[in-house]
Structure formats: structure tokens, C-alpha cells
Amino acid sequence: MSARARLLLALGAVAALALPLVLPSNYAVNVAVMILFSAFLGQAWNIAGGFAGQTSFGHVVFFGTGAYASTILHATWGWNPWLAWPMAALAGGAVGLGIGALAFRAGLRGSYFALVTLAFAEVFRILANSAEFTRGGLGILIKADARAANFQFRDPAWFYYVALALVAASLAIAWWLRRSRFGAQLAAIRENEDAARALGIDVLRAKTLCMGISGAMAGAGGTFYAQKYLYIDPTIAFGVEKSVEMLLVSMIGGAGTVFGPLVGAVALGFVGEATRALTSAQGLGLVVYGIILVAIVARLPDGLIGLFARRAARRGGRDA
Amino acid sequence: MLEVRGLTRAFGGLKAVDGVDLDVPEGAIVGLIGPNGAGKTTCFAAIAGFVKPDAGSVRFAGADVTGREPHVVARAGMVRTFQITQPFARLSVRENVMVGAWLRHARRAEAEAAAERVARAVGMGAMLDMRAGDLTVAGRKRLELARALATSPRLLLLDEVMAGLNPTEVAEIVGVVRSIRDGGVTILLIEHVMQAVVSLAEQVHVLNQGRIIARGTPAAIVADPAVVEAYLGHGAAARLAGGGGGG
Amino acid sequence: MPSFDILLAGIVNGLAAGAVYVLVAVGLTLIYGVLHIVNFAHGSLLMLAMYATYFLFAKAGVDPYAALPVVAGGAFALGYVLYRGVVGRFAHGKDENILLITLGLSIVIDNLALFLFTGDTQTIDVAHAQRMVEFGPLFLPRAKVIAFAAALAICAALGLWMARSDTGKAIRAVAKERQGARLVGIDVDHVFAVSYGIGIACLGAAACLLMPSFYVSPSSGHAFVLIAFTTVVLGGMGSFPGALAGGFAIGVIESLGGLLLGEQLGQIGISLAFILVLLLRPTGLFGARR
Numbered sequence: 001m002s003a004r005a006r007l008l009l010a011l012g013a014v015a016a017l018a019l020p021l022v023l024p025s026n027y028a029v030n031v032a033v034m035i036l037f038s039a040f041l042g043q044a045w046n047i048a049g050g051f052a053g054q055t056s057f058g059h060v061v062f063f064g065t066g067a068y069a070s071t072i073l074h075a076t077w078g079w080n081p082w083l084a085w086p087m088a089a090l091a092g093g094a095v096g097l098g099i100g101a102l103a104f105r106a107g108l109r110g111s112y113f114a115l116v117t118l119a120f121a122e123v124f125r126i127l128a129n130s131a132e133f134t135r136g137g138l139g140i141l142i143k144a145d146a147r148a149a150n151f152q153f154r155d156p157a158w159f160y161y162v163a164l165a166l167v168a169a170s171l172a173i174a175w176w177l178r179r180s181r182f183g184a185q186l187a188a189i190r191e192n193e194d195a196a197r198a199l200g201i202d203v204l205r206a207k208t209l210c211m212g213i214s215g216a217m218a219g220a221g222g223t224f225y226a227q228k229y230l231y232i233d234p235t236i237a238f239g240v241e242k243s244v245e246m247l248l249v250s251m252i253g254g255a256g257t258v259f260g261p262l263v264g265a266v267a268l269g270f271v272g273e274a275t276r277a278l279t280s281a282q283g284l285g286l287v288v289y290g291i292i293l294v295a296i297v298a299r300l301p302d303g304l305i306g307l308f309a310r311r312a313a314r315r316g317g318r319d320a
Numbered sequence: 321m322l323e324v325r326g327l328t329r330a331f332g333g334l335k336a337v338d339g340v341d342l343d344v345p346e347g348a349i350v351g352l353i354g355p356n357g358a359g360k361t362t363c364f365a366a367i368a369g370f371v372k373p374d375a376g377s378v379r380f381a382g383a384d385v386t387g388r389e390p391h392v393v394a395r396a397g398m399v400r401t402f403q404i405t406q407p408f409a410r411l412s413v414r415e416n417v418m419v420g421a422w423l424r425h426a427r428r429a430e431a432e433a434a435a436e437r438v439a440r441a442v443g444m445g446a447m448l449d450m451r452a453g454d455l456t457v458a459g460r461k462r463l464e465l466a467r468a469l470a471t472s473p474r475l476l477l478l479d480e481v482m483a484g485l486n487p488t489e490v491a492e493i494v495g496v497v498r499s500i501r502d503g504g505v506t507i508l509l510i511e512h513v514m515q516a517v518v519s520l521a522e523q524v525h526v527l528n529q530g531r532i533i534a535r536g537t538p539a540a541i542v543a544d545p546a547v548v549e550a551y552l553g554h555g556a557a558a559r560l561a562g563g564g565g566g567g
Numbered sequence: 568m569p570s571f572d573i574l575l576a577g578i579v580n581g582l583a584a585g586a587v588y589v590l591v592a593v594g595l596t597l598i599y600g601v602l603h604i605v606n607f608a609h610g611s612l613l614m615l616a617m618y619a620t621y622f623l624f625a626k627a628g629v630d631p632y633a634a635l636p637v638v639a640g641g642a643f644a645l646g647y648v649l650y651r652g653v654v655g656r657f658a659h660g661k662d663e664n665i666l667l668i669t670l671g672l673s674i675v676i677d678n679l680a681l682f683l684f685t686g687d688t689q690t691i692d693v694a695h696a697q698r699m700v701e702f703g704p705l706f707l708p709r710a711k712v713i714a715f716a717a718a719l720a721i722c723a724a725l726g727l728w729m730a731r732s733d734t735g736k737a738i739r740a741v742a743k744e745r746q747g748a749r750l751v752g753i754d755v756d757h758v759f760a761v762s763y764g765i766g767i768a769c770l771g772a773a774a775c776l777l778m779p780s781f782y783v784s785p786s787s788g789h790a791f792v793l794i795a796f797t798t799v800v801l802g803g804m805g806s807f808p809g810a811l812a813g814g815f816a817i818g819v820i821e822s823l824g825g826l827l828l829g830e831q832l833g834q835i836g837i838s839l840a841f842i843l844v845l846l847l848r849p850t851g852l853f854g855a856r857r
Contacts, residue, residue: 111666
């Protein structure tokens with residue numbers, strides 16, 4: 001990392017830590033929490049969809065599995081939510097490994113993979129809607145008891161710091177993927193599976209493992225969501241909206257890049273707040289998201305972050 | 321080093337590879353030639369694990385690797401390149417070659433150093449930061465070679481690394497391939513360009529319609545009537561002989 | 568276990584619903600077969616056509632069956648323009664990109680509908696379509712009988728047109744060998760846009776047949792996306808007879824699933840069928856090797 005990049009990163013970290021102190025209202029802090037959380041989930045999608053090129057339309061299935069796993073352990077079995085949290089990540093990871101192994105073994109790629117993940121999410125949604133232990137369509141309420149030991153905070157700033165820690169951890173994972181052998185294998189698979197195979201990469205294993213990591217992250221996100229809102233139901237946990245959000249954040253920011261999901265989440269967060277301020281009508285914000293997605297795929301395949309990279313490259317070109 | 325016995329693979333009713341026997345001794349450069357559609361690439365694919373052979377066996381360095389997954393074969397030390405180049409288009413040349421180097425190096429600095437060394441050896445030292453997708457045809461052919469070489473193979477299967485290159489570029493690649501062999505890597509190469517094979521290989525096998533129809537030194541092969549017929553059509557050898565070598 | 572009569576009724580109901588799925592799936596499979604595009608916006612465009620049918624009835628009093636040529640024609644025009652303006656421009660990239668483009672399109676359409684029409688569910692009350700028709704021991708609403716007959720008739724007509732007309736022949740030529748088609752002077756981009764338009768026109772027809780017995784809301788598209796893809800995947804992407812068999816199969820699976828497993832869990836049949844077909848036989852029951 002260059003000295004300039006280090007400095008920028010340090011400044012960014014300080015600004016992120018200080019942000020709740022300067023935000024004017026709890027509402028603003030909550031918006032910041034949701035932006036960070038969306039960046040974290042986007043990064044989970046990015047590990048599979050961006051780094052390994054396995055575009056999923058049903059990533060919510062891992063999020064929902066994690067949310068239900070920790071919430072059932074906590075609300076039904078009386079576990080402390082902090083202890084239930086790693087279990088949520090495990091559950092999400094296990095589902096990721098399972099779906100990955102099934103789909104990749106069957107040789108599903110591209111659109112077929114995207115659609116099968118969507119179908120898995122739908123199966124989970126219907127199951128959660130009909131099963132006893134998920135309390136069907138009623139959903140599960142977590143009893144409000146705002147103590148830090150309970151993973152509930154009266155002051156949203158604490159949720160902000162937990163979300164910030166999640167984002168930092170996800171950035172570290174993405175950074176490791178950019179640098180490591182495993183990350184290089186995923187990039188090779190994304191670009192050309194046959195060539196990757198010819199160079200000794202166990203494609204099936206790498207892709208499945210990558211779904212496991214991505215699923216574990218999304219599963220951990222599920223617990224955070226449940227503890228923040230103290231309620232989950234099958235539509236929240238397994239509905240298509242969250243899948244689309246994860247994908248949008250990552251694609252718009254820049255899929256396969258370390259900071260793409262964060263950039264995408266901030267951009268979409270601002271677009272969302274702006275449209276909300278301008279009109280109370282439902283749907284308009286997402287119309288804008290959709291248009292941005294089409295524009296990005298068509299014109300900016302590297303996402304918003306590609307704009308910065310391109311400018312930096314031009315500057316570098318002039319310096320040289 | 322490589323022993324292929326009775327290798328057979330059919331697509332539908334057509335036997336693309338039909339009972340091929342092939343030996344590549346350690347340290348040699350062996351050529352596999354034949355007209356278009358003779359089954360050369362299928363033969364490679366079956367040896368390297370990309371298609372499962374219907375019959376026959378492939379032994380590499382004493383171990384049976386018949387029908388094993390490509391990555392298992394590659395890890396054992398037998399690595400192929402592709403006739404239609406398959407670059408990791410959005411990665412840089414350095415990153416492309418590093419994918420190969422990671423196979424034998426666990427640490428990033430080592431993998432990077434190995435990749436740069438190999439890239440220089442095949443004449444790509446100046447292109448390390450280029451996007452692979454932006455390379456010329458000649459550049460892509462070299463990249464195929466560099467990536468495979470970076471895995472530190474014992475046997476390289478080169479699939480038409482000279483097709484589509486101009487004579488100067490061919491001469492350069494011939495030099496590179498020879499230096500790779502001199503570095504201790506055994507080479508089996510498929511070529512359509514006769515001249516390149518003649519100048520490189522010690523031993524040549526000729527494939528036609530899935531079968532080996534001749535084998536021997538390049539000089540003997542070029543003079544073999546069966547080979548001439550395979551390339552130029554039925555009766556060509558007789559016509560050539562009758563024409564007294566004119567033209 | 569329900570009685571035989573109830574099961575029979577379930578199957579017949581499933582076949583009736585399946586006929587409309589056939590129509591939806593024929594559009595999707597045509598687009599895939601010719602353009603090799605996985606059109607994720609298919610459900611959203613169907614929803615749009617259903618709103619068109621609804622407004623024609625509610626505001627102008629046009630009977631949905633009389634509106635069929637108008638809605639189908641409008642859908643064709645919309646499809647043609649969408650292809651020329653958006654989808655086709657980016658159609659030569661990677662498979663996933665097309666999926667993302669059409670996903671973006673569906674997000675825009677769904678939420679535009681939410682913005683313009685609100686999230687309320689709308690139905691139309693076509694009196695003559697509610698009357699029951701007797702078939703031996705069974706009674707079926709007329710709307711379903713008409714939908715069944717009309718969907719089959721439209722598919723047959725489309726099949727015949729593809730086989731006989733010059734445009735149909737051009738479409739088939741392009742689907743088989745687009746470079747060759749270009750060489751013999753076929754305007755390939757026009758044929759692509761026409762094919763996409765016809766695929767969407769099928770949705771227009773399906774919307775008119777659906778509305779008398781169904782409802783529409785901005786999220787109606789979601790329900791049909793998975794149904795449409797399952798139908799097409801079941802039959803084999805790009806296969807006409809496959810879409811026919813797949814549509815009926817999905818209708819029956821859905822109907823029997825609801826009967827045997829209950830309203831909630833019954834919906835699982837379609838998704839499970841989809842997953843199983845993809846995992847076990849990704850080429851579908853009628854598809855050629857990919």
C-alpha cells in the first residue's frame with residue numbers, strides 16, 4: 001500500500017469513528033447504521049459475486065438463515081445473543097457450502113446459478129412461512145431489553161460502532177482476498193474456468209469454499225439485523241428485496257473491488273435519502289437504483305470505484 | 321515421462337481419437353502434427369483430463385492419471401496451454417502469470433518474484449502491467465506459455481503456440497521453447513506449422529482421422545508418403561513423385 | 568388424501584392455469600432460443616400488460632378478451648422498442664450482464680408501477696367470465712376455459728406462423744446461425760427486436776386471459792418470474808414443445824401442491840421442481856445439449 005493510500009485509510013477510519021459524535025440526530029445515526037450494514041452485506045455478496053464471479057440472485061438465503069438461527073437460539077432457547085451470533089455465521093456458512101456444492105457440482109454457471117439461488121431463497125421463505133419453530137408468517141419478536149450484554153442498545157451510536165466493526169472486518173477479508181493465493185484462484189475462476197483448471201486450481205472446491213465464506217458473513221449480518229429491529233419474518237429474512245440490495249450495492253460501487261460495496265452503499269444511501277426527502281411516494285428511490293444499475297452494467301463495468309481508478313490511472317500516466 | 325496407450329475418445333459416432341499410442345521421453349521435445357480436424361486437440365484434452373477418454377490409459381511420471389481431473393494432472397506436473405488462448409482478460413499480465421506461480425508458492429512475494437522471472441524468460445518483462453485482454457495475438461500466445469511455465473511443470477503440452485504468428489514471432493517462440501526445454505522441462509507440442517516442428521522436435525507423431533499414421537524423426541516424416549497424402553489428399557504423393565519435385 | 572374427484576378437479580384446474588403459463592413461457596423461451604438472453608424482466612412486463620388490461624376495462628370499459636389484440640399489439644411495440652433502446656444494445660456481453668440489465672429493467676418497471684399505481688391489489692369483475700361451465704362431474708369458471716382454449720390457439724398459431732411465414736423463417740434462421748443469416752442479407756438486429764417483441768406480445772395475450780380470474784399488483788411480476796423460468800427450464804430452454812409440456816406440468820404441480828400440502832407450503836412445489844431439474848437435468852426434459 002502506498003503512503004498516500006495509508007494516509008487516506010487512516011483519515012477515513014478516524015472520520016468513521018468520530019461520525020456519530022457530529023451527526024445531528026438519532027435519525028441520521030440510524031441512516032449511517034443502515035448504510036454501513038448495507039455495505040457489509042454487499043461485501044458478503046461481493047466475495048462470491050464480485051471476486052469469484054458467481055452472480056447470485058438469492059443471497060438473502062444466508063442472511064435469513066443467520067437471522068433465524070440466532071433469533072431462535074435467543075428468543076426460543078434463551079441463549080445470549082452474543083453467543084448465538086457465531087452460530088448464525090456457522091449456519092449461514094453451512095447453507096452456503098451446501099448450496100454451493102450442489103449447484104457447482106451440477107455445473108451451474110452464469111444465469112442458471114443466479115436463478116437457482118433465487119429458487120433456494122424462495123424454498124427457504126416458504127419453509128419459514130409454514131414451519132412451527134419459525135412461527136410461520138407471524139415472525140419472531142425479540143423481547144426488548146436494552147442492555148449491551150443483550151446485544152441491544154438504547155443509543156444507536158453503539159449499533160453504529162458494531163456495524164463499523166463488521167464493515168472493517170469485511171474490508172479486511174476482501175483485502176486478504178486481493179492479496180492471497182485463494183483470492184487469485186477466485187479471480188482466475190471468474191475470468192476463465194478452463195484456464196484456471198489447467199493451471200492446477202480445484203475449481204469446485206474454491207467456488208464452494210467461497211460460497212461458505214460469503215454465506216457466513218451474510219449469516220452474521222442476519223443476527224445484527226434481528227437485534228437492531230427485534231423482529232424477523234419470512235419476507236424480511238428470505239424476500240427478494242435484500243438479495244437485490246446486496247447485489248446493487250456491490251455492482252454499483254464496483255464488484256470485485258475491496259471498497260466497491262462501501263462506495264455503493266454510501267451512494268445508494270444518499271440517493272435513497274434524497275428521493276425520500278423530495279417525495280413521499282413509494283418506489284421512486286428504487287426506480288433510480290434500477291436506472292443506475294442498468295447504466296453501470298452498460299457503461300461502467302467496474303462500478304463507481306472504476307471512475308476513481310480511471311482518474312488515478314490517467315494521473316499516473318501523466319506523471320510517468 | 322508420458323506414456324499414452326490406446327487412447328480413444330468418440331463424440332457421437334465419430335472417433336476423434338482412436339487408439340493413440342504416444343511416448344514422450346524425459347527431456348525431449350516431441351511433436352504431434354496432423355491436418356485440421358485430425359484430433360490433435362482432443363488428444364491433448366484427453367491426456368490432460370479435460371475430456372474423459374472412452375478407452376486407453378495415460379501414465380505420467382510413472383503414475384496412472386487416466387481420466388483424472390485437470391487440476392490433479394496439473395499439480396502432478398503436466399500442464400497444457402490452449403490453442404484458442406484463454407487469458408484472464410481483466411487481470412494484468414503479472415496477475416495472470418502469478419495464478420500459475422501460486423501453484424508452487426504459498427507466499428505472495430515468492431509467487432510474484434517467480435511470475436516476473438518467468439515473464440522475463442518468455443520475453444514479456446515489459447508487459448507485466450498490461451491488461452491481458454489488451455495483448456496482441458502474439459502476446460496472448462506468450463502469456464499462455466508463461467502461465468503454464470510458472471506452475472513449474474515437468475511436462476508442458478503446448479497446443480499450437482505458433483499458429484497465427486508471423487515468421488519473426490515464430491522464430492522468437494522457437495527460441496523460447498528450446499530454452500524452456502534446456503531448463504529441464506519436457507515438451508509435447510501440437511503444431512500445424514510444419515516448419516516450426518521440423519526445427520524443434522526430435523521425434524514427431526502424425527495424427528490423421530484420430531489415428532497415428534506415422535512416427536519418426538522430422539526428416540523421415542516429411543518424406544513419408546502417408547503423411548504427404550494426409551496433408552495434401554489422396555494420390556498427392558504419387559503426383560508429387562511423378563512431377564519430379566517441380567514446384 | 569383427498570378424494571379422486573377433488574384430485575381430478577385439482578388436475579383440471581392446474582391444466583387450465585398451466586395453459587396461461589405456457590403462453591408466458593413460450594415468450595420467454597422464444598427470446599432465449601433466438602437471442603440467448605435470459606429475460607429477467609419477463610414477470611414485470613407481464614405485470615405491466617396486466618395493468619394495461621385492467622385500465623382498459625376500468626376506465627374505458629373494454630372487455631379484456633376484446634382488448635387482447637390491442638394489449639398484445641402494444642406489448643409487441645413496447646418489446647420492440649425496449650430491445651432496440653436498452654436490452655439489445657448491451658446484449659453482446661456476458662450472460663450475467665444481460666441478466667443484470669434485465670434485472671435493472673424489472674426493478675425500474677416494478678417500482679414505477681408502485682409509484683404510479685400504488686401497491687393496492689386490483690381486480691376486474693367481468694360478469695360473463697364468472698359463469699360456471701359444466702364438464703361431466705366438474706365445474707369450471709368460463710374465464711379458465713377461455714384462457715385454456717385461447718392460450719392453446721395462440722400457441723398453435725404462433726407455431727404455424729414460425730414455420731410458414733417469411734419472418735418466422737428468418738427468425739429460425741437467425742436462431743440457428745446468426746452469422747450465416749447476416750451473410751444472406753437478413754437484418755439480424757431487426758429480427759432480434761421482432762423476436763423480443765413477439766415474446767412480450769405473448770405476455771400481452773397472457774395478461775388479457777389472466778385478468779378475469781386473477782389480480783394485479785406491482786409485485787405480481789415476482790410471482791410469475793419463478794413460474795416462467797421453472798416452466799422454461801423444465802421443458803428445456805429454447806424448446807417450444809418443452810414450454811408447452813412445462814407449462815401444463817407447472818400448473819398441475821402448483822395446483823396439486825396446494826391441495827396436498829396446504830396453501831402455504833404448497834407454493835414450494837414450483838421452486839423445488841425448478842431446483843431439482845436444474846441440478847439433475849439442466850438441459851430440461853426436451854432441451855438439446857447446451
